[in-house]
Amino acid sequence: MKNKGILFIVVGFLCFSFVIFYKGLNNPNTYIPETNKKKNIPIFNARDFYSGNYITSDKIFEENIFYIVNIWASWCVPCRVEHPLLMQLSKNQSVKLIGLNYRDNFNNAKNFIDEFGNPYSRILIDKDGTLGIEFGAYGVPETFLIDKNKNIIKKFVGPINQEIVNEIKLIIK
Amino acid sequence: MKILKTFITLFLFMSFSQLHSNETNNILKNKILKNIRCLICQGQSVYDSESDFASSIKLIVDRKINEGLKEEYVYEFLREKYGDWIVYDPQLNKKTYILWLLPLLLFLFGGAIIYKKVIINKNNKT
Numbered sequence: 001m002k003n004k005g006i007l008f009i010v011v012g013f014l015c016f017s018f019v020i021f022y023k024g025l026n027n028p029n030t031y032i033p034e035t036n037k038k039k040n041i042p043i044f045n046a047r048d049f050y051s052g053n054y055i056t057s058d059k060i061f062e063e064n065i066f067y068i069v070n071i072w073a074s075w076c077v078p079c080r081v082e083h084p085l086l087m088q089l090s091k092n093q094s095v096k097l098i099g100l101n102y103r104d105n106f107n108n109a110k111n112f113i114d115e116f117g118n119p120y121s122r123i124l125i126d127k128d129g130t131l132g133i134e135f136g137a138y139g140v141p142e143t144f145l146i147d148k149n150k151n152i153i154k155k156f157v158g159p160i161n162q163e164i165v166n167e168i169k170l171i172i173k
Numbered sequence: 174m175k176i177l178k179t180f181i182t183l184f185l186f187m188s189f190s191q192l193h194s195n196e197t198n199n200i201l202k203n204k205i206l207k208n209i210r211c212l213i214c215q216g217q218s219v220y221d222s223e224s225d226f227a228s229s230i231k232l233i234v235d236r237k238i239n240e241g242l243k244e245e246y247v248y249e250f251l252r253e254k255y256g257d258w259i260v261y262d263p264q265l266n267k268k269t270y271i272l273w274l275l276p277l278l279l280f281l282f283g284g285a286i287i288y289k290k291v292i293i294n295k296n297n298k299t
Contacts (some may be wrong), residue, residue, distance in 0.1 A: 031212040031213075039253075129225055129226070130232050133233050136254035138255070140227070
């Protein structure tokens with residue numbers, strides 16, 4: 001009777017461990033960002049790309065409209081792919097695009113904008129990548145949609161596509 | 174001369190306390206960096222990685238410590254940006270109850286068996 005009890009406990013424990021490990025197999029062991037979590041925009045002070053002057057986040061997001069923050073760099077190939085779509089979005093009056101030039105060389109970034117066009121109402125310099133961290137970014141390109149209450153309501157990791165553009169247009173309408 | 178001596182003593186004292194403070198900050202910084210996961214690396218902490226992401230996190234942590242923020246606040250800041258996954262040491266919450274409590278339960282269970290086997294059997298024999 002006593003041995004049966006021990007056997008029952010051991011088998012029960014093994015079954016429990018099996019379920020835990022089996023469930024664990026289905027969990028990815030890489031980072032998956034939360035793309036729909038509502039967050040406040042960070043408070044920061046950044047350098048303007050063209051004037052070189054420092055500007056606060058309050059001043060950047062002062063209008064009562066939607067904003068899109070796009071992290072880009074001239075060395076980033078997917079950024080070239082998404083650029084025409086950003087140009088398309090910039091024509092929309094109810095949204096302003098803010099570019100975050102991530103770990104880039106000024107001349108290369110300027111050539112990029114001159115060649116492909118400037119969809120941004122303002123470009124900020126993120127020389128050391130810390131501004132991207134403030135937004136919760138971990139790569140480039142990344143795009144954040146900010147609502148009128150100054151909350152980040154959507155985050156798109158990687159280059160945006162037509163489907164995402166349509167989704168953004170639907171939200172800001 | 175007396176003024177010069179006082180000045181040198183004060184200067185040495187200030188330099189020493191500055192050095193001590195820098196060393197304390199470095200120890201704290203390394204401790205924090207070893208507990209932060211590099212999100213774009215395979216099984217590496219931010220401390221071990223030289224990636225762009227890791228170097229930006231290193232700068233942020235350094236900045237936060239120099240601002241006088243405590244270790245827990247730095248973790249909280251990063252958790253808010255990236256979720257619990259960024260920190261190696263998980264917090265005790267409803268998702269991690271089993272993780273934290275199971276070893277304790279197993280320890281108590283094992284202890285109870287040993288107690289029963291050794292102490293009670295010993296008492297029965299005597």
